[in-house]
Amino acid sequence: MLSAKNRLRTSSDFSRTTKTGHRASSQQLVLYFLHHADLPVEPQLGLIISKSIGNSVTRHSVARQLRHIARQHISTFPPHTQVVVRVLKKSESYTEDLTGLMAKAVKRLTETGANK
RNA sequence: AGAGUCGUCUGGGUCAUCGCGUUAUCCCUAUUAAUAGGAAUACCGAGGAAAGUCCGGACUCCGCAGAGCAAAGUGAUGGCUAACAGCCACCCGGGGCGACCCGCGGGAAAGUGCCACAGAAAAUGACCGCCUCGGCUUGCCGAGGUAAGGGUGAAACGGCGGUGUAAGAGACCACCGCGCCGGUGGUGACAUCGGCGGCAAGGCAAACCCCACUUGGAGCAAGACCAAAAAGAUGGCGCUUGAGAGCUGCUCGCUCGAGUCAUCAGGUAGGUUGCUUGAUCGCGCGAGUAAUUGCGCGACUAGAUGGAUGAUGACCCAUUCGCGCAAGCGAUGGACAGGAUCCGGCUUAUAGGGCGACUCUUCUU
Numbered sequence: 001m002l003s004a005k006n007r008l009r010t011s012s013d014f015s016r017t018t019k020t021g022h023r024a025s026s027q028q029l030v031l032y033f034l035h036h037a038d039l040p041v042e043p044q045l046g047l048i049i050s051k052s053i054g055n056s057v058t059r060h061s062v063a064r065q066l067r068h069i070a071r072q073h074i075s076t077f078p079p080h081t082q083v084v085v086r087v088l089k090k091s092e093s094y095t096e097d098l099t100g101l102m103a104k105a106v107k108r109l110t111e112t113g114a115n116k
Numbered sequence: 117a118g119a120g121u122c123g124u125c126u127g128g129g130u131c132a133u134c135g136c137g138u139u140a141u142c143c144c145u146a147u148u149a150a151u152a153g154g155a156a157u158a159c160c161g162a163g164g165a166a167a168g169u170c171c172g173g174a175c176u177c178c179g180c181a182g183a184g185c186a187a188a189g190u191g192a193u194g195g196c197u198a199a200c201a202g203c204c205a206c207c208c209g210g211g212g213c214g215a216c217c218c219g220c221g222g223g224a225a226a227g228u229g230c231c232a233c234a235g236a237a238a239a240u241g242a243c244c245g246c247c248u249c250g251g252c253u254u255g256c257c258g259a260g261g262u263a264a265g266g267g268u269g270a271a272a273c274g275g276c277g278g279u280g281u282a283a284g285a286g287a288c289c290a291c292c293g294c295g296c297c298g299g300u301g302g303u304g305a306c307a308u309c310g311g312c313g314g315c316a317a318g319g320c321a322a323a324c325c326c327c328a329c330u331u332g333g334a335g336c337a338a339g340a341c342c343a344a345a346a347a348g349a350u351g352g353c354g355c356u357u358g359a360g361a362g363c364u365g366c367u368c369g370c371u372c373g374a375g376u377c378a379u380c381a382g383g384u385a386g387g388u389u390g391c392u393u394g395a396u397c398g399c400g401c402g403a404g405u406a407a408u409u410g411c412g413c414g415a416c417u418a419g420a421u422g423g424a425u426g427a428u429g430a431c432c433c434a435u436u437c438g439c440g441c442a443a444g445c446g447a448u449g450g451a452c453a454g455g456a457u458c459c460g461g462c463u464u465a466u467a468g469g470g471c472g473a474c475u476c477u478u479c480u481u
Contacts, residue, residue, distance in 0.1 A: 007422075008422065010422080013422090014422075046422065047422080048422090055167095055453075055454095056167090056453080056454060057452095057453055057454055060425090060454065061426085061454095063426095064136090064424095064425075064426045064427090065426070065427085067135095067136085067426075068135075068136095068426050068427055069427095071135070071136095
């Protein structure tokens, strides 16, 4: 699981990341990520799970699994980064999808950072 | 043994590793000196419905001289409770051989309204039929009587039997039903017995309405405290005689330069609090048919806030499937469902399992 400092907390963080950030998507997930020097040093991650996924039990269980997977990869993100994961469809396992998307996002972030 | 009725409990278990949240202890760092951040260790960490948010309260704020209207809700009787639309007991009506179950149970002789389709008529009614009278073309027409019969309908103007009649009819009579009066039993709803009365009384009140009783409003996003920024008020200093800022350990010096500093009230963003020990639960004894309650002893560890429970492994138990005569082996791996101020209820969802009480039938002794 992710510790509290690695989680997005406010509504404005979510809207800024989803509206102005970059995107990477798969069949089941969409990953938004934003890198800016004004953001906190620790990488932060937030989840968006709609009611179409299932009832409250299902949504919480999906969120816990995603946080568990994301914990192993959050340290690979560069500092000053915020990430939002949106869940589109219900699935048995999100491990491969999330791992692939996060690797892609990290690759693009480090490339743009190199260009600077 | 079989068939049933009712109540109640449980809601996979044990262990290990990593991770997350609250609290406590200790250590480190920072300063505003009692807070913040970080690290370690320990303890604890979703439910019987946490759900729906349908009732009732606690708690908080606002309002409030008193009375009435409106609106909403409740509706047999007695009790329990903080309170209730809840619960218990009992009454009444209905169902079952029975254990037991079902019923939003005041008023339809205060008034208004509605009663689909069918049917003559849904409440000032005559379609068929029956009877009487009149007419003639002798089996039809007209006038009238009749709610016993037919047919329609969820429901047809008290039921049934007799007297009676042209035919009929509470027109009259007995029993039942209904209403009133009285006796007895019961706290009471009511039951039962006796007498009298006339047949006046179709259903719907979850149609309006009438009667009785209850209710001030909003809700933890309540409320309380702290309090950025921007704007405001007051005061100090200053506008080339330089306030203040940057460079610096300090002074000098250099550069920028027209506003700047302090206080105040308000209370936005944000934060803290409210926040979990309570009409609490378990056991024993006592009161009560029971709901419930008195006393004594013991127990109590979720408090998150984009919202903490996840991942992996081992064993056991349960389910299902396959192999097998069986023992067993292999695979599968759990119903409904996730706290958000807290309690009492109701309703709805729920795989499987355990326990208790009782009824009926059959057999044996």
